[in-house]
Amino acid sequence: MEDHRKGAPALDEARLRQQAIGVKLRQMFDEVVNETVPDEFLEILRKADKAGGKD
């Protein structure tokens, strides 16, 4: 990390940008993951459960 001056600064820059995009990508996904799950989901599952092992 110390000597990117003599290496390829453009490459470092590209890597930095890719990392930034990666962070945002996970943030975008995690935002939805962290939302409260609508009750509907559990209700549907509960009903299916009551129907027993029908399938």
Place this chain on the structure above:
Amino acid sequence: MTDTQVGRSPFDPARDTTFKRELVTLIPHLRAFARTLTGDATAADDLAQDAMMKAWDARASFQLGTNMKAWTFMILRNQFYSEKRRSWRQSQLDQDAAERTLVAVDDPEAPVALDELRLGLGMLPAEQREALILVGAGGFAYEEAAAICGCAVGTVKSRVSRARRALQAILEAGAYDRDGRSASDAMGSILADAERLSSQR
């Protein structure tokens, strides 16, 4: 732990309970994956619910202890594409999805850079987008993503790397075409935001 006969397990309440408990923990992830596929919160929840029920109905064929997350993602993805095939009108998706995604952002205070990322994602070919999401956001290994998408590991790798390059190019060029905002703004705010986030960790 219950012994299971794949494909033909009898009614087994204990096993069902175990299965259900794990399935419930996956709902948030299914919703997130569905959101990236449909670009629309309501359609995404419909899709996630369908996938959840398909998984429940097929529970006898699932081997407890194997990767349920990958298995349910595969079900959700198949569901998405079979629905899409039925309503083929949606096939000009890529550009339209980008527009719909803009409308579908629920939180008006969400950072701008996220909108642009969504728009940029919407411009990628579907197979690149899903590969990048699975590996880059969903936390799947290339091998798992390949199983979910039904393709070779090498194919996933090349899709992910093409998606990364394309997305960066789109963000830098401002090609997502958002009213007048300049390209450097998008990439600049993404960089700034990422830096802030990673310094918080």
